[in-house]
Amino acid sequence: MVESTEIQAAFKETEVGRIPSDWGVRLIADLTSLMTNGFVGIVKTHYTDFDHGVLYIQGYNVEENAFNFNGIKRVTNDFHSKHEKSSLKKGDLLTVQTGDIGVTTVVPEQLVGANCHALIITRFKKNTAEPFFYSYYFNFSVGRRRLKEIETGSTMKHINVGDMIKMLIPYPPLSEQTAIATALNDADALITQLEKLIAKKRAIKQGTMQELLKPKEGWEVKRLGEVAEVVGGGTPSSFNSSYWKGDVNWFTPTEIGDKKYTYESVRKISKEGLTNSSAKILPIGAILLTSRASIGDISILMLEGCTNQGFQSLIAKPGYYNEFLYYLTLTIKPLLIQNASGSTFLEISPNKLRSIELCVPPTKEVQLEIAQTLSDMDSEIELLEKKLAKYQRVKQGMMQNLLTGKIRLV
Incomplete structure (x- = not known):
């Protein structure tokens, strides 16, 4: 009973749920210098194939705390100059507002000056919030659920800037936001590194398979x-x-x-x-x-x-x-x-x-040798995939504990 009382005393019930007693609750509006939409409208006529065109980020390019550059477009400098309000800065949050609502990422250095389409741009005031903390929060089940509460639209669900800016969000001390973001970024880096290694091993296996199974003399x-x-x-x-x-x-x-x-x-x-x-x-x-x-x-x-x-x-x-x-x-x-x-x-x-x-091959021995080589490569990939699944489970556990304050880093 004593342990239960101590745990309850360390938390409080708030408009955003149960959070540590020393965390605050703030309006997004109080923390931001800008919250706006990316360009909304027809933009195909402004696409350009020239390398000097401006990168144009769309919903399908945004992943949880990451970017997918497949099919990324560029727009003309003239279009970009007319829509400077959606020009991106380092540390901006980009949140998908239609489709896979709530998927959020942070703009890195290499995308500074890019423009974007139908995404919510959140720019925090300097030294008030850690962008990566809130990116993880909006990608977390609790954050997604709260964004779902402000969805609107009958045919195509979406969220509006005007509704999101009035949201209340948990506000840990800035040092703790930074510590949580760093820990989760480190976990993501390990996962990304392992995903790249698995992709490399699969490519090697594919090349090996093509070479070993290519018809040879005597086959x-x-x-x-x-x-x-x-x-x-x-x-x-x-x-x-x-x-x-x-x-x-x-x-x-x-x-x-x-x-x-x-x-x-x-x-x-x-x-x-x-x-x-x-x-x-x-x-x-x-x-x-x-x-x-x-x-x-x-x-x-x-x-x-x-x-x-x-x-x-x-x-x-x-x-x-x-x-x-x-x-x-x-x-x-x-x-x-x-x-x-x-x-x-x-x-x-x-x-x-x-x-x-x-x-x-004419002999079963050659067949066996080829199969064994490829089977060994499959086994190595399988072990790496199991390791990746473990890392992903660990990260989910970290998010569950860190973003709710169940485990404290500072």
Whole structure:
């Protein structure tokens, strides 16, 4: 009971929720020297391809505490000079006001002097607030929820400058804002560094795969039907509930993506349901290949099971190594789509699939060596991805604790 009293005494209930007793609550208007919209209107006629044009930031370029420069535009200097109120300065907050409402980032040095479109620009008075603290706050679930409360519009939801500037926000001491922002920036830097490393490893693996699987002297041209048995799937009748209560693993395309192994199915069917459908039990190691709608997504089956009719699965024939076929099949996705047909949705037939030509090494030993090299690279990437997921969870925990004052840094 004593511990509970001490915790309650350290916090207070306010208009912005429960915050530490030494934090304040302030109007955004009291902290800012400027809050305005980026240009709103038709701007396409002012785009320019010249490098000396002014960078023009739009909603799709804004990410949480970051920027995406894909498809970034430039506008003419004449347009920019006529709309100087939306010229950006270092430390400005940019908040998406239509679409993915509330996504916020901070303008870095390299974007000083850029212009922007339909974004809310928040410029804090000098030495009154730490921009990164409030960027993290608006991207945090609590901040997003509070921005959602001021959404307006029936067809297209948006937030207005006039409503946002009247918002009350938590106001920790400036030194604590800076400490929190620094800690979260450090976490983001680790995550970004790891994301870049994973992207680099994936690119290396892609290049290695192309080189290793490129036809070489002595390799043989084979039809897919010669190296693997092609097995279709099926679905039990939905009118018999007993078919859907069992222990037979039953896969649908939703479980298959750009991943190497599938460990569990979303649903299970009964042995009776299996018997009364066109599905067949597939052995561990079978290659699950989506053959309709989304064509060419594959995984290696790591537990016995069957599939619905959205698959044509591959079982390696004697003399061929299933993991090698997995990597080889990854490289022919465009060919699979090219051989598909259909009016409602694309589908590649079993016969079309069997007739596709591949170039394969003559010995299983070479297949195994290639597969092992690529598998080792996949394992390294998988470990990095797990590490990234851990870092992202840690950052979310940090935001939950630091932005609510549950953990104090100063």
